[in-house]
Amino acid sequence: MDILLVDDSKTMRGIVQRAIRQAGFRGLTVEEAENGVQALEKLRTDQPKLILSDWNMPEMSGIDFLVQVRASANKVPFGFITSEASAAIKELAMNSGASFLISKPFSPETMQEALSPILGKS
Amino acid sequence: MSEPTPYALSQLFTNLIGRKVTFAQTTVAAETKVKQVYGIYTLFPYETAIVVKSDLPLLGSLAGVLVGLPDAAVKEHLKVNPIEELLRDAIHEVLNIASAVITTEGRAVFTKLVADPVFIDGAAGKVFKKPDHRSYFNVLVDGYQGGKLTIFSQLAPV
Numbered sequence: 001m002d003i004l005l006v007d008d009s010k011t012m013r014g015i016v017q018r019a020i021r022q023a024g025f026r027g028l029t030v031e032e033a034e035n036g037v038q039a040l041e042k043l044r045t046d047q048p049k050l051i052l053s054d055w056n057m058p059e060m061s062g063i064d065f066l067v068q069v070r071a072s073a074n075k076v077p078f079g080f081i082t083s084e085a086s087a088a089i090k091e092l093a094m095n096s097g098a099s100f101l102i103s104k105p106f107s108p109e110t111m112q113e114a115l116s117p118i119l120g121k122s
Numbered sequence: 123m124s125e126p127t128p129y130a131l132s133q134l135f136t137n138l139i140g141r142k143v144t145f146a147q148t149t150v151a152a153e154t155k156v157k158q159v160y161g162i163y164t165l166f167p168y169e170t171a172i173v174v175k176s177d178l179p180l181l182g183s184l185a186g187v188l189v190g191l192p193d194a195a196v197k198e199h200l201k202v203n204p205i206e207e208l209l210r211d212a213i214h215e216v217l218n219i220a221s222a223v224i225t226t227e228g229r230a231v232f233t234k235l236v237a238d239p240v241f242i243d244g245a246a247g248k249v250f251k252k253p254d255h256r257s258y259f260n261v262l263v264d265g266y267q268g269g270k271l272t273i274f275s276q277l278a279p280v
Binding site for chain 2: 014
Protein backbone atom coordinates (compact mmCIF):
# COMPACT_ATOMS: atom_id res chain seq x y z
CA MET A 1 0.00 0.00 0.00
CA ASP A 2 1.35 3.41 -0.96
CA ILE A 3 -1.37 5.64 0.48
CA LEU A 4 -4.00 5.03 3.15
CA LEU A 5 -6.91 7.39 2.41
CA VAL A 6 -9.27 7.96 5.34
CA ASP A 7 -12.56 9.83 4.82
CA ASP A 8 -16.17 9.02 5.70
CA SER A 9 -17.35 10.48 2.38
CA LYS A 10 -17.17 8.12 -0.57
CA THR A 11 -17.47 11.16 -2.82
CA MET A 12 -14.45 12.83 -1.28
CA ARG A 13 -12.41 9.63 -1.41
CA GLY A 14 -13.13 9.54 -5.15
CA ILE A 15 -12.20 13.20 -5.58
CA VAL A 16 -8.93 12.73 -3.70
CA GLN A 17 -8.06 9.63 -5.76
CA ARG A 18 -8.76 11.60 -8.95
CA ALA A 19 -6.66 14.56 -7.74
CA ILE A 20 -3.76 12.22 -6.95
CA ARG A 21 -3.88 10.89 -10.51
CA GLN A 22 -4.28 14.39 -11.99
CA ALA A 23 -1.25 15.47 -9.96
CA GLY A 24 0.73 12.91 -11.93
CA PHE A 25 1.04 10.17 -9.31
CA ARG A 26 0.07 7.07 -11.23
CA GLY A 27 0.30 3.42 -10.39
CA LEU A 28 0.06 4.01 -6.67
CA THR A 29 -1.82 1.58 -4.46
CA VAL A 30 -4.41 3.54 -2.49
CA GLU A 31 -6.32 1.77 0.26
CA GLU A 32 -9.44 3.41 1.67
CA ALA A 33 -10.94 3.56 5.16
CA GLU A 34 -14.13 5.30 6.33
CA ASN A 35 -12.81 6.41 9.71
CA GLY A 36 -9.90 6.22 12.13
CA VAL A 37 -10.99 2.92 13.63
CA GLN A 38 -10.99 1.18 10.24
CA ALA A 39 -7.72 2.85 9.35
CA LEU A 40 -5.98 1.66 12.54
CA GLU A 41 -7.15 -1.84 11.69
CA LYS A 42 -5.50 -1.61 8.24
CA LEU A 43 -2.28 -0.30 9.79
CA ARG A 44 -1.98 -3.51 11.82
CA THR A 45 -1.23 -5.45 8.65
CA ASP A 46 0.27 -2.93 6.26
CA GLN A 47 2.44 0.18 6.40
CA PRO A 48 1.71 2.90 3.83
CA LYS A 49 4.18 5.51 2.62
CA LEU A 50 1.61 8.21 3.44
CA ILE A 51 -1.70 8.63 5.26
CA LEU A 52 -4.23 11.18 3.97
CA SER A 53 -7.06 11.80 6.41
CA ASP A 54 -10.18 13.91 6.82
CA TRP A 55 -10.60 15.77 10.13
CA ASN A 56 -14.29 15.39 10.99
CA MET A 57 -15.35 11.75 10.89
CA PRO A 58 -17.68 9.53 12.90
CA GLU A 59 -16.28 6.82 15.20
CA MET A 60 -12.89 8.53 15.48
CA SER A 61 -11.86 12.02 14.35
CA GLY A 62 -8.82 12.58 12.19
CA ILE A 63 -6.86 14.24 14.97
CA ASP A 64 -7.62 11.37 17.39
CA PHE A 65 -6.52 8.96 14.67
CA LEU A 66 -3.23 10.83 14.24
CA VAL A 67 -2.62 10.84 17.99
CA GLN A 68 -3.17 7.07 18.11
CA VAL A 69 -0.85 6.50 15.14
CA ARG A 70 1.93 8.48 16.83
CA ALA A 71 1.23 6.78 20.19
CA SER A 72 2.06 3.46 18.54
CA ALA A 73 5.47 4.90 17.53
CA ASN A 74 4.45 4.86 13.86
CA LYS A 75 6.23 7.73 12.10
CA VAL A 76 4.43 7.40 8.76
CA PRO A 77 3.97 10.80 7.06
CA PHE A 78 0.45 12.01 7.77
CA GLY A 79 -1.49 14.74 5.94
CA PHE A 80 -4.96 16.15 6.53
CA ILE A 81 -7.41 17.00 3.75
CA THR A 82 -10.19 18.93 5.40
CA SER A 83 -12.67 21.79 5.27
CA GLU A 84 -11.16 22.85 8.61
CA ALA A 85 -8.79 25.65 7.68
CA SER A 86 -8.37 27.87 10.74
CA ALA A 87 -4.90 28.72 12.06
CA ALA A 88 -5.73 26.97 15.35
CA ILE A 89 -6.62 23.72 13.58
CA LYS A 90 -3.47 23.87 11.44
CA GLU A 91 -1.36 24.48 14.53
CA LEU A 92 -2.99 21.56 16.35
CA ALA A 93 -2.40 19.31 13.34
CA MET A 94 1.26 20.22 13.01
CA ASN A 95 1.93 20.03 16.75
CA SER A 96 0.39 16.55 16.76
CA GLY A 97 2.73 15.30 14.06
CA ALA A 98 1.04 16.05 10.74
CA SER A 99 3.24 16.85 7.75
CA PHE A 100 0.73 19.11 6.01
CA LEU A 101 -2.90 20.20 5.90
CA ILE A 102 -4.72 20.67 2.60
CA SER A 103 -7.91 22.76 2.73
CA LYS A 104 -10.94 21.74 0.68
CA PRO A 105 -11.50 22.57 -2.09
CA PHE A 106 -8.05 21.84 -3.47
CA SER A 107 -6.43 21.59 -6.89
CA PRO A 108 -4.21 18.83 -8.33
CA GLU A 109 -1.34 21.35 -8.08
CA THR A 110 -1.90 21.66 -4.33
CA MET A 111 -1.90 17.88 -4.08
CA GLN A 112 1.33 17.65 -6.04
CA GLU A 113 3.07 20.26 -3.84
CA ALA A 114 2.07 18.38 -0.68
CA LEU A 115 2.80 14.85 -1.88
CA SER A 116 6.01 15.35 -3.89
CA PRO A 117 8.31 15.80 -0.87
CA ILE A 118 7.04 12.47 0.50
CA LEU A 119 6.41 10.33 -2.58
CA GLY A 120 8.97 11.89 -4.88
CA LYS A 121 8.34 13.97 -7.98
CA SER A 122 5.27 12.87 -9.92
CA MET B 123 -22.14 38.19 13.11
CA SER B 124 -20.40 39.14 9.86
CA GLU B 125 -22.18 37.48 7.00
CA PRO B 126 -20.43 35.45 4.29
CA THR B 127 -19.83 37.42 1.12
CA PRO B 128 -21.21 36.42 -2.28
CA TYR B 129 -17.64 36.63 -3.56
CA ALA B 130 -16.29 34.12 -1.02
CA LEU B 131 -19.17 31.73 -1.69
CA SER B 132 -18.78 32.06 -5.47
CA GLN B 133 -15.03 31.47 -5.27
CA LEU B 134 -15.31 28.43 -3.04
CA PHE B 135 -17.90 26.65 -5.14
CA THR B 136 -16.28 27.59 -8.45
CA ASN B 137 -13.00 26.14 -7.19
CA LEU B 138 -14.77 23.09 -5.83
CA ILE B 139 -16.60 22.01 -8.96
CA GLY B 140 -14.47 23.60 -11.69
CA ARG B 141 -17.44 25.45 -13.21
CA LYS B 142 -18.53 29.03 -12.74
CA VAL B 143 -20.82 29.40 -9.74
CA THR B 144 -22.25 32.85 -9.00
CA PHE B 145 -23.84 33.85 -5.70
CA ALA B 146 -25.84 37.10 -5.84
CA GLN B 147 -27.19 38.50 -2.60
CA THR B 148 -30.87 39.42 -2.51
CA THR B 149 -33.02 41.12 0.11
CA VAL B 150 -35.48 38.29 0.53
CA ALA B 151 -36.12 34.86 -0.94
CA ALA B 152 -39.59 34.55 -2.47
CA GLU B 153 -41.20 31.23 -1.56
CA THR B 154 -41.41 28.80 -4.46
CA LYS B 155 -42.68 25.26 -4.91
CA VAL B 156 -39.17 23.94 -5.49
CA LYS B 157 -38.22 21.19 -3.00
CA GLN B 158 -35.83 22.45 -0.36
CA VAL B 159 -33.41 20.80 2.05
CA TYR B 160 -31.71 22.04 5.20
CA GLY B 161 -28.07 21.76 6.21
CA ILE B 162 -27.40 22.05 9.93
CA TYR B 163 -24.07 23.22 11.32
CA THR B 164 -22.74 23.49 14.86
CA LEU B 165 -20.88 26.73 15.43
CA PHE B 166 -17.92 26.42 17.78
CA PRO B 167 -17.04 27.74 20.31
CA TYR B 168 -20.37 29.56 20.72
CA GLU B 169 -22.60 26.51 21.22
CA THR B 170 -25.03 27.81 18.67
CA ALA B 171 -25.91 26.72 15.16
CA ILE B 172 -26.22 27.82 11.56
CA VAL B 173 -28.92 26.54 9.23
CA VAL B 174 -28.62 26.62 5.45
CA LYS B 175 -31.85 26.28 3.46
CA SER B 176 -31.25 25.41 -0.18
CA ASP B 177 -33.29 24.52 -3.22
CA LEU B 178 -32.62 20.82 -3.78
CA PRO B 179 -31.89 21.26 -7.52
CA LEU B 180 -29.13 23.73 -6.63
CA LEU B 181 -27.42 21.38 -4.18
CA GLY B 182 -28.03 18.49 -6.55
CA SER B 183 -26.28 20.40 -9.34
CA LEU B 184 -23.23 21.23 -7.23
CA ALA B 185 -23.06 17.63 -6.02
CA GLY B 186 -23.68 16.23 -9.48
CA VAL B 187 -20.81 18.15 -11.04
CA LEU B 188 -18.60 16.95 -8.20
CA VAL B 189 -19.23 13.30 -9.10
CA GLY B 190 -19.28 13.84 -12.87
CA LEU B 191 -23.02 13.65 -13.59
CA PRO B 192 -24.39 15.70 -16.50
CA ASP B 193 -27.31 18.07 -15.84
CA ALA B 194 -29.91 15.69 -17.30
CA ALA B 195 -28.69 12.84 -15.09
CA VAL B 196 -28.82 15.09 -12.00
CA LYS B 197 -32.46 15.92 -12.80
CA GLU B 198 -33.28 12.20 -13.12
CA HIS B 199 -31.50 11.37 -9.85
CA LEU B 200 -33.43 14.10 -8.03
CA LYS B 201 -36.76 12.56 -9.06
CA VAL B 202 -35.95 9.47 -7.01
CA ASN B 203 -37.05 9.51 -3.37
CA PRO B 204 -35.02 8.94 -1.28
CA ILE B 205 -32.08 10.31 -3.25
CA GLU B 206 -29.57 7.63 -4.25
CA GLU B 207 -26.41 7.28 -2.19
CA LEU B 208 -24.09 8.65 -4.88
CA LEU B 209 -25.79 12.03 -5.02
CA ARG B 210 -26.75 12.13 -1.34
CA ASP B 211 -23.15 11.56 -0.27
CA ALA B 212 -21.97 14.27 -2.68
CA ILE B 213 -24.59 16.70 -1.32
CA HIS B 214 -23.25 16.03 2.19
CA GLU B 215 -19.73 16.77 0.96
CA VAL B 216 -20.85 20.03 -0.69
CA LEU B 217 -22.41 21.15 2.60
CA ASN B 218 -19.36 19.98 4.52
CA ILE B 219 -16.99 22.00 2.35
CA ALA B 220 -19.31 25.03 2.56
CA SER B 221 -18.57 25.13 6.30
CA ALA B 222 -15.35 26.99 5.45
CA VAL B 223 -17.23 30.07 4.25
CA ILE B 224 -20.74 30.17 5.73
CA THR B 225 -19.54 32.11 8.74
CA THR B 226 -16.76 34.58 9.37
CA GLU B 227 -16.85 34.03 13.13
CA GLY B 228 -16.11 30.77 14.90
CA ARG B 229 -15.81 27.34 13.36
CA ALA B 230 -18.80 25.77 11.61
CA VAL B 231 -18.98 21.99 11.46
CA PHE B 232 -21.61 20.38 9.24
CA THR B 233 -23.65 17.92 11.29
CA LYS B 234 -26.63 16.79 9.25
CA LEU B 235 -28.94 17.25 6.30
CA VAL B 236 -32.72 17.14 6.75
CA ALA B 237 -35.45 17.21 4.14
CA ASP B 238 -38.15 18.65 6.39
CA PRO B 239 -37.85 21.63 8.78
CA VAL B 240 -39.70 19.69 11.51
CA PHE B 241 -36.44 17.77 12.00
CA ILE B 242 -34.44 20.92 12.74
CA ASP B 243 -34.14 20.65 16.51
CA GLY B 244 -32.06 21.86 19.45
CA ALA B 245 -29.89 24.94 18.95
CA ALA B 246 -30.48 24.76 15.20
CA GLY B 247 -34.24 24.80 15.76
CA LYS B 248 -33.94 27.98 17.80
CA VAL B 249 -31.78 29.65 15.14
CA PHE B 250 -34.09 28.57 12.34
CA LYS B 251 -37.27 29.78 14.09
CA LYS B 252 -35.79 33.02 15.38
CA PRO B 253 -32.57 33.93 13.59
CA ASP B 254 -30.74 37.18 14.30
CA HIS B 255 -29.70 37.24 10.70
CA ARG B 256 -30.71 35.82 7.33
CA SER B 257 -28.54 36.01 4.20
CA TYR B 258 -30.41 35.38 0.95
CA PHE B 259 -28.69 34.35 -2.27
CA ASN B 260 -29.68 33.55 -5.83
CA VAL B 261 -27.17 31.06 -7.18
CA LEU B 262 -26.29 30.27 -10.80
CA VAL B 263 -24.33 27.18 -11.80
CA ASP B 264 -22.89 27.25 -15.32
CA GLY B 265 -24.68 24.64 -17.45
CA TYR B 266 -26.74 23.27 -14.55
CA GLN B 267 -29.79 24.19 -12.49
CA GLY B 268 -29.28 26.97 -9.98
CA GLY B 269 -31.55 28.06 -7.17
CA LYS B 270 -32.00 29.92 -3.92
CA LEU B 271 -29.99 29.52 -0.75
CA THR B 272 -30.58 31.15 2.64
CA ILE B 273 -28.25 31.16 5.66
CA PHE B 274 -29.85 31.52 9.10
CA SER B 275 -27.56 32.54 11.95
CA GLN B 276 -27.42 34.08 15.40
CA LEU B 277 -25.19 36.78 16.77
CA ALA B 278 -22.10 35.31 18.40
CA PRO B 279 -22.15 35.88 22.20
CA VAL B 280 -19.71 38.62 23.25
